[in-house]
Amino acid sequence: MALRAGTLVSVRAGTRARALDRLRLSDIVFRQLTRAAAFGVLLLLSGVIVALMVGSLPALRTFGLSFLMTERWNPVTEKFGALAPIYGTLVTSFIAMLIAVPIGLMIAFFLTELCPQWLRRPIGIAIELLAGIPSIIYGIWGLFIFAPFLQGTLQPLLIATLGHMPGIAPLFSGPPYGIGTLTAGLILAIMVLPFVTSISRDVFAAVPTVLKEAAYGVGCTTWEVARYVVLPYVRVGVIGGVMLGLGRALGETMAVTFVIGNAHRISASLLAPATTISASIANEFTEAVGDLYTSSLTALGLILFVITFIVLAIARYMLMRIERRIG
Amino acid sequence: MTARYAGRRRRNMVATILALAATLVGIGWLALILGSLLWQGFSGLSLAVFTQMTPPPGAQGGLLNPIVGSLMLTALALAIGTPIGILAGTYMAEYGRYDRLTSVVRFINDILLSAPSIVIGLFIYEVMVAPMGHFSGWAGGVALAVLVIPVVVRTTEDMLTLVPNALREAATSIGLPRSLTIRHICYRAAQAGMITGVLLAVARISGETAPLLFTSLNNQFWSANLNAPIASLPIVIFQFALSPYKDWQALAWTGALIITMAVLVLSITARSLASTGKQS
Numbered sequence: 212m213a214l215r216a217g218t219l220v221s222v223r224a225g226t227r228a229r230a231l232d233r234l235r236l237s238d239i240v241f242r243q244l245t246r247a248a249a250f251g252v253l254l255l256l257s258g259v260i261v262a263l264m265v266g267s268l269p270a271l272r273t274f275g276l277s278f279l280m281t282e283r284w285n286p287v288t289e290k291f292g293a294l295a296p297i298y299g300t301l302v303t304s305f306i307a308m309l310i311a312v313p314i315g316l317m318i319a320f321f322l323t324e325l326c327p328q329w330l331r332r333p334i335g336i337a338i339e340l341l342a343g344i345p346s347i348i349y350g351i352w353g354l355f356i357f358a359p360f361l362q363g364t365l366q367p368l369l370i371a372t373l374g375h376m377p378g379i380a381p382l383f384s385g386p387p388y389g390i391g392t393l394t395a396g397l398i399l400a401i402m403v404l405p406f407v408t409s410i411s412r413d414v415f416a417a418v419p420t421v422l423k424e425a426a427y428g429v430g431c432t433t434w435e436v437a438r439y440v441v442l443p444y445v446r447v448g449v450i451g452g453v454m455l456g457l458g459r460a461l462g463e464t465m466a467v468t469f470v471i472g473n474a475h476r477i478s479a480s481l482l483a484p485a486t487t488i489s490a491s492i493a494n495e496f497t498e499a500v501g502d503l504y505t506s507s508l509t510a511l512g513l514i515l516f517v518i519t520f521i522v523l524a525i526a527r528y529m530l531m532r533i534e535r536r537i538g
Numbered sequence: 539m540t541a542r543y544a545g546r547r548r549r550n551m552v553a554t555i556l557a558l559a560a561t562l563v564g565i566g567w568l569a570l571i572l573g574s575l576l577w578q579g580f581s582g583l584s585l586a587v588f589t590q591m592t593p594p595p596g597a598q599g600g601l602l603n604p605i606v607g608s609l610m611l612t613a614l615a616l617a618i619g620t621p622i623g624i625l626a627g628t629y630m631a632e633y634g635r636y637d638r639l640t641s642v643v644r645f646i647n648d649i650l651l652s653a654p655s656i657v658i659g660l661f662i663y664e665v666m667v668a669p670m671g672h673f674s675g676w677a678g679g680v681a682l683a684v685l686v687i688p689v690v691v692r693t694t695e696d697m698l699t700l701v702p703n704a705l706r707e708a709a710t711s712i713g714l715p716r717s718l719t720i721r722h723i724c725y726r727a728a729q730a731g732m733i734t735g736v737l738l739a740v741a742r743i744s745g746e747t748a749p750l751l752f753t754s755l756n757n758q759f760w761s762a763n764l765n766a767p768i769a770s771l772p773i774v775i776f777q778f779a780l781s782p783y784k785d786w787q788a789l790a791w792t793g794a795l796i797i798t799m800a801v802l803v804l805s806i807t808a809r810s811l812a813s814t815g816k817q818s
Contacts, residue, residue: 234715234718235715237715237717238715238716238717240717241716241717241720241721242629242633242716242717244625245625245626245628245629245632245633246629246633246634246639247625248621248622248623248625248626248628248629249625249626249629249630249634249639249640249643250639251622251626252626252643252646252647252650252687252688252691253642253643253646255650255684255687256646256649256650258661258665259653259657259658259661262660262661262664262665263657263660263661263664265664266660266663266664313560314560314563314564315560317556317557317559317560317561318557318560318561318564320553320557321557321558321560321561322561325554325557325558326561334561334565336809337564337565337568338564338565338568339805340568340802340805340806341564341567341568343741343742343801343802343805344571344745344798344801344802345744345745345746345747345772345797345798345801346745346747346748347745347747347772347775347776347794347797348571348575348745348794348797348798349571350776350779351775351779351790351791351794352571352574352575354779354780355578355779355787355791356574401567401571404564404567405564408564432546432547432549432550433550433553433554434549434550434553434554435546435550437553438553455652458652459652461654462652462653462654462655462656462657463654464654464655464656464747464748465747465748465772465776468776469779469780489654489656489748492656492660493656493748493751496660496663496751496752497751497752497755508660509660509664512656512657512660515654515656515657516653516654516657519652519653519654519657520649520653523648523649523652523653524645524649527645527648527649
């Protein structure tokens with residue numbers, strides 16, 4: 212009897228040990244699997260950089276640093292320079308931020324300080340839905356509706372008024388094409404507006420109520436509270452949000468490709484067709500013949516990635532600082 | 539003193555009006571875009587759009603092959619991207635919450651989240667299309683998967699971090715191993731949020747055009763072969779909108795309407811799911 216019970220126990224102990232071993236093994240496997248996936252994310256980013264570098268090597272070897280500094284872009288003679296697309300990217304993004312940042316900040320001010328409580332959620336959601344609309348929709352809307360509208364109204368007006376003003380006249384000279392740098396900048400402004408707005412709103416809302424109440428208590432107006440208490444408190448976060456929007460604007464492809472006109476030249480006028488890095492790649496990559504052409508476009512991609520990487524890294528750093536401060 | 543006070547009140551008034559105007563501009567723009575999309579796209583919406591192939595210029599046709607192609611590419615992207623994203627997010631929230639690796643991955647992931655999608659297209663071209671020698675649906679799916687991963691990583695990590703530690707401690711106290719705790723307790727508690735993340739990822743990639751331009755390319759004809767170029771809705775919209783043919787442009791508008799509706803439905807579903815998840 213005692214013997215039988217003993218064997219039973221030892222058999223049980225055996226299966227139990229085996230089961231535990233199996234669990235321990237699956238534990239280790241699962242842990243290592245998740246770890247590998249986390250490393251995979253790192254590999255992905257380094258993979259992107261390495262692949263772009265390898266792809267752009269022929270172009271960079273042929274043209275060297277002059278690639279960054281020349282404007283010519285001639286597929287026939289295979290002479291390529293990135294200055295025009297880089298210029299176009301920077302100018303369109305600058306126009307976009309010039310318009311989107313003030314509007315975005317004002318909407319955030321409205322949503323956090325002025326808006327009646329019941330209206331906050333619907334407006335907030337509407338703005339966020341604007342962020343979810345794919346960029347190709349903005350592109351097709353810009354091409355068929357916005358560009359003809361600008362050609363008929365705003366652009367002739369600008370040419371007639373600002374086009375004769377000394378100093379800034381060259382910026383608004385030439386015929387109203389409809390498509391061009393200004394149109395692309397305006398479309399980009401609509402696209403980055405939701406990003407700037409929703410981040411500003413979030414950081415505005417995170418300001419301790421005590422601070423605001425104290426300011427109201429000494430007789431500040433709503434605007435003064437927003438301008439001299441809220442904004443200074445969250446400045447870092449707002450700059451982070453703006454940089455995040457800038458990162459979007461710099462890399463945005465489809466919306467710009469439709470309305471920029473794809474002309475590889477730098478013209479003083481904002482109304483003239485131009486190109487950006489992403490629009491050049493989107494328009495020309497599949498049709499590019501010859502290694503040097505493809506490689507030059509890849510090099511453009513590398514430049515774009517480096518620029519956006521720096522901008523986004525600064526944005527994240529700023530947002531991390533404000534998060535730590537608010538807790 | 540009163541003059542100064544009046545000035546302050548006036549400035550406050552001006553700022554209030556400006557803020558109101560800015561909000562109206564923001565909302566108005568959304569209404570304008572959606573309005574013209576409905577106006578232009580709705581007239582072309584018919585059964586034929588969902589049952590016929592893309593036509594040659596001047597003929598009747600629909601968007602069946604790009605719709606099917608887009609669904610296939612999205613499914614492929616999810617099949618590749620979701621598991622990797624969930625696993626990586628799991629490591630960051632469960633195993634290495636205070637690791638150096640986690641903070642580095644979080645930073646890199648946030649950058650990938652807003653990296654220009656056309657660069658992802660170039661990357662996949664270099665590592666898949668160029669070595670294989672031809673454009674393919676596989677390459678398109680992988681390019682989209684690269685966009686899915688950061689979204690899923692982010693939401694998975696956020697949602698798992700919200701799971702109360704008491705749940706994990708209770709599971710551990712009755713002897714449940716770590717991996718089973720995560721899979722059966724934490725995942726279940728964070729389910730709604732994780733599904734939201736996947737839905738948001740689908741919304742993000744369903745309109746993506748740039749990464750498909752030189753990976754999956756386009757196909758005028760019916761093809762469900764992932765090893766060959768495959769049609770997708772965004773690319774067809776791009777091509778048709780820039781064409782000089784009126785009926786192609788009309789189809790582009792209809793396609794744009796379909797994508798926008800799909801994206802809006804997905805984001806609204808994701809949002810309501812997330813808010814119910816928070817209440818329970």
